Amino acid sequence: xxxxxxxxxxxxxxxxxxxxxxxxxxxxxxxxxxxxxxxxxxxxxxxxxxxxxxxxxxxxxxxxxxxxxxxxxxxxxxxxxxxxxxxxxxxxxxxxxxxxxxxxxxxxxxxxxxxxxxxxxxxxxxxxxxxxxxxxxxxxxxxxxxxxxxxxxxxxxxxxxxxxxxxxxxxxxxxxxxxxxxxxxxxxxxxxxxxxxxxxxxxxxxxxxxxxxxxxxxxxxxxxxxxxxxxxxxxxxxxxxxxxxxxxxxxxxxxxxxxxxxxxxxxxxxxxxxxxxxxxxx
Amino acid sequence: xxxxxxxxxxxxxxxxxxxxxxxxxxxxxxxxxxxxxxxxxxxxxxxxxxxxxxxxxxxxxxxxxxxxxxx
Numbered sequence: 001x002x003x004x005x006x007x008x009x010x011x012x013x014x015x016x017x018x019x020x021x022x023x024x025x026x027x028x029x030x031x032x033x034x035x036x037x038x039x040x041x042x043x044x045x046x047x048x049x050x051x052x053x054x055x056x057x058x059x060x061x062x063x064x065x066x067x068x069x070x071x072x073x074x075x076x077x078x079x080x081x082x083x084x085x086x087x088x089x090x091x092x093x094x095x096x097x098x099x100x101x102x103x104x105x106x107x108x109x110x111x112x113x114x115x116x117x118x119x120x121x122x123x124x125x126x127x128x129x130x131x132x133x134x135x136x137x138x139x140x141x142x143x144x145x146x147x148x149x150x151x152x153x154x155x156x157x158x159x160x161x162x163x164x165x166x167x168x169x170x171x172x173x174x175x176x177x178x179x180x181x182x183x184x185x186x187x188x189x190x191x192x193x194x195x196x197x198x199x200x201x202x203x204x205x206x207x208x209x210x211x212x213x214x215x216x217x218x219x220x221x222x223x224x225x226x227x228x229x230x231x232x233x234x235x236x237x238x239x240x241x242x243x244x245x246x247x248x249x250x251x252x253x254x255x256x257x258x259x260x261x262x263x264x265x266x267x268x269x270x271x272x273x274x275x276x277x278x279x280x281x282x
Numbered sequence: 283x284x285x286x287x288x289x290x291x292x293x294x295x296x297x298x299x300x301x302x303x304x305x306x307x308x309x310x311x312x313x314x315x316x317x318x319x320x321x322x323x324x325x326x327x328x329x330x331x332x333x334x335x336x337x338x339x340x341x342x343x344x345x346x347x348x349x350x351x352x353x
Contacts, residue, residue: 011317069303072310076301092314106317117315128305206308213304223308255305261313 008053009036009103011095012044012078013088013259014114022081028074029053038104039111044082045103053096062094076259083259087122089114090261117264124201124229126263127256129240130209131192131222133185134251181249182219188247189222195243199236200226204262221250225262233257 010028017040027033027046036043051057061067072093079090097103107114197203208220228236237254244252 014315068307072303072306073301075310076306090310090314092316093310095314095317110315110317114315130305206312209304209308214302225309225313255301258309261309263313264315265313 006050007047008050009045009097009100010048010053010075011091011097011103011106012046012075013082013090014107014118015042015044015082015086015088016040016118017042018086020085022078022085025078025081026074027078028071030074033078036100036103036107038107041107041111041114043103043107044078044088045097045100046078048096053094055096058094058096079259087118088259089117089121089264090259120202120227120263121260124227124260125233125257126260127226127228127233127236127254128258129192129196129222129224129226130220130253130255131185131189131250132216132218132253133182133221134249135218184249185219185221188249192243192247192250192252193222193224196224196226196236196239199232199239200228202227202263206262218251225258227260227263 012027012033017037021033021035021042021044023033025033027048029046029048029052031046031048033044033046036045052061061071075093079088082088097106193203193205204225206223206225208223211217211219214220226236240252240254244250
């Protein structure tokens with residue numbers, strides 16, 4: 001394979017030496033996918049245009065959510081196709097090398113880490129569980145919002161103090177109810193996480209997703225990934241179902257199976273994840 | 283907003299079903315192996331800088347506070 005100055009090499013995943021390369025899947029940028037082999041490991045890679053995926057362009061393009069979505073889906077598509085053939089160690093999005101030789105050098109340099117990660121990837125599948133705080137209690141009805149109340153109260157400055165005081169009382173009760181609901185949802189999320197962690201080989205907490213991105217008004221109170229041994233997937237799914245029934249304060253959403261994105265890094269490099277785990281696990 | 287699953291997904295996701303972008307971004311941006319070396323760019327250099335990535339982490343402190351408060 002000859003490299004031109006205009007091409008970069010995008011890395012999707014690393015598999016064991018006997019892993020096959022998915023043949024019929026289009027990679028990032030639409031191009032084909034191929035293998036770079038070194039030290040008994042196979043990197044699944046594809047050529048991408050430097051003008052779109054080189055350092056400067058990549059930085060700009062990552063700002064573009066549509067571009068990011070296309071790229072992330074293509075990246076994931078190749079990884080998922082590769083995972084059909086055997087354990088894979090996914091690369092973080094936008095791992096770009098300048099040449100096949102650089103990819104091979106990286107494989108050799110990180111061989112021990114990558115083999116260890118392949119071992120973890122072979123142990124099970126990743127499942128995602130998110131918990132949303134269930135809808136606010138009915139006490140927080142729309143009629144209690146200060147907008148309406150304020151408008152009628154402001155119309156008569158010399159009017160009786162009754163409505164204002166009543167509003168404040170209602171508002172206080174509403175805030176108490178909201179706080180209670182929040183605490184109940186958090187306690188439920190913690191209990192769900194503890195139970196599922198007990199069934200999993202490993203777990204990892206992600207930050208809750210912003211409502212702007214989920215499109216849900218409900219607040220997310222748990223965003224976790226679990227590495228579940230292959231033989232226990234249905235047991236895990238049944239446990240999620242059971243926990244959903246026992247914790248009505250939260251709505252649970254199960255996703256997966258995923259390639260083991262969350263369990264291949266040799267050390268936690270996201271301080272927020274480490275912090276969250278410390279906070280979550282006494 | 284970009285495409286999202288609007289309906290509740292209480293049941294098992296089926297392989298091949300369109301994955302929610304946020305779930306995917308959690309994993310491809312914060313998961314996976316990070317390889318440095320001859321890499322032209324590591325996402326570690328950009329995260330928290332870009333608009334789209336920042337949107338993903340806005341509620342980090344909220345989560346930390348939540349978990350700690352729940353202790």
